[in-house]
Amino acid sequence: MATPYGIGSVQKDDSAESEDVFRKEFKRYKAKDPAPKLDEVIDFGASRNKKVFPVDIDPKNITDQESLTRLGLLHPSEWRVFGLEGFLGFLFILNPWRKGSQRYWVTRCLRDYPCKPNVTNLDKLQHGVDNVWKEGYSEYRLQQGKKTQPKTLLHKLRWTTLGYHYDWDKKQYHQERYTEFPPDLSQLSTHVAQSLGFPHYKPESAIVNYYGLDSQLGGHVDHQELDYSKPIISFSFGQTAIFLLGGKTKSVKPTAMFLQNGDIMVMSGDTRLAYHGVPKILKPPIVGLLPEGLCEDERREGLHDSMLPSAMEETWEQSALFMEECRINITVRQVVAEGKGFGKRSCDDESQTEPKRTKEAQGS
Ligand SMILES: O=C(O)CCC(=O)C(=O)O
Numbered sequence: 001m002a003t004p005y006g007i008g009s010v011q012k013d014d015s016a017e018s019e020d021v022f023r024k025e026f027k028r029y030k031a032k033d034p035a036p037k038l039d040e041v042i043d044f045g046a047s048r049n050k051k052v053f054p055v056d057i058d059p060k061n062i063t064d065q066e067s068l069t070r071l072g073l074l075h076p077s078e079w080r081v082f083g084l085e086g087f088l089g090f091l092f093i094l095n096p097w098r099k100g101s102q103r104y105w106v107t108r109c110l111r112d113y114p115c116k117p118n119v120t121n122l123d124k125l126q127h128g129v130d131n132v133w134k135e136g137y138s139e140y141r142l143q144q145g146k147k148t149q150p151k152t153l154l155h156k157l158r159w160t161t162l163g164y165h166y167d168w169d170k171k172q173y174h175q176e177r178y179t180e181f182p183p184d185l186s187q188l189s190t191h192v193a194q195s196l197g198f199p200h201y202k203p204e205s206a207i208v209n210y211y212g213l214d215s216q217l218g219g220h221v222d223h224q225e226l227d228y229s230k231p232i233i234s235f236s237f238g239q240t241a242i243f244l245l246g247g248k249t250k251s252v253k254p255t256a257m258f259l260q261n262g263d264i265m266v267m268s269g270d271t272r273l274a275y276h277g278v279p280k281i282l283k284p285p286i287v288g289l290l291p292e293g294l295c296e297d298e299r300r301e302g303l304h305d306s307m308l309p310s311a312m313e314e315t316w317e318q319s320a321l322f323m324e325e326c327r328i329n330i331t332v333r334q335v336v337a338e339g340k341g342f343g344k345r346s347c348d349d350e351s352q353t354e355p356k357r358t359k360e361a362q363g364s
Pocket residue numbers: 207209217222234241243259276277278329331
């Protein structure tokens with residue numbers, strides 16, 4: 001499909017015997033000793049990289065200001081949007097949030113989205129975990145100050161699925177495995193998609209990933225959805241990740257970039273089917289330091305009234321503690337093609353299995 005943005009296309013190397021360069025790079029960035037050099041990692045905020053180019057938003061695509069404010073976003077004319085040479089359909093929005101509003105989304109991801117009827121990885125580990133937040137946080141509190149902290153439910157939370165809940169075992173979505181997609185996240189994703197030139201986007205499924213400081217997410221392609229012409233929209237909160245974006249096979253050397261608190265990334269067009277993964281979460285420069293945008297002195301400033309109860313006061317203090325050592329990513333997808341029924345996609349590729357998630361220090 002034609003994509004509105006980008007230069008060049010995602011590389012494909014058809015050589016049958018080609019090396020798994022993606023894995024090699026993944027291991028290099030994951031390594032602790034020696035720690036990898038980060039000079040090749042693209043920092044869109046600094047954007048001195050020759051491959052990065054600015055993208056203008058078409059004012060015709062901008063949706064109403066009231067809704068954007070309610071969702072916590074700055075006006076799109078203030079967004080700094082970038083493309084990346086060689087990745088057709090890739091878009092990066094550098095932290096477009098009003099001050100303080102990211103707290104709302106973090107709280108939703110920690111406190112609300114993991115509740116029933118949504119599905120989490122804990123459903124398999126434990127019985128009767130209806131409210132991870134309540135049960136996990138009370139454990140967390142009890143353990144504070146102890147030298148060796150055993151794992152709590154919150155630390156074992158790795159993913160929550162929303163909307164169409166992907167079946168990791170059967171490797172497909174099912175029409176009947178659906179619960180209401182959160183209206184706030186739906187509005188957010190629709191507005192972002194529309195502003196970037198995807199007017200008919202329907203957010204139908206999301207994976208919320210929770211990373212500790214020692215977590216990774218192995219290289220994979222998201223091709224379980226039934227309509228590749230619709231973008232994947234990725235929201236990052238909390239500590240910084242190194243994200244690898246490769247080609248259509250693992251023989252293509254991936255490009256490394258930082259995904260920082262507040263950044264939004266879009267994979268559409270050619271890049272929609274590119275290998276990607278997260279080899280590392282960076283430790284904050286000072287233990288316990290929250291990223292800018294989640295800090296104490298920024299509270300209230302950008303918050304719309306509807307966000308206040310979630311993002312403020314007691315609840316936020318609990319979330320903030322957790323976010324000192326956590327990254328959250330939400331990837332939103334449209335599953336079903338417009339005007340078409342719910343079909344099945346064949347699944348003979350290993351990349352359709354659950355990507356390898358590891359939490360070396362905190363894993364279950
Ligand atoms: O955490 C991220 O930035 C990537 C998440 C991802 O690739 C996925 O959920 O499929």
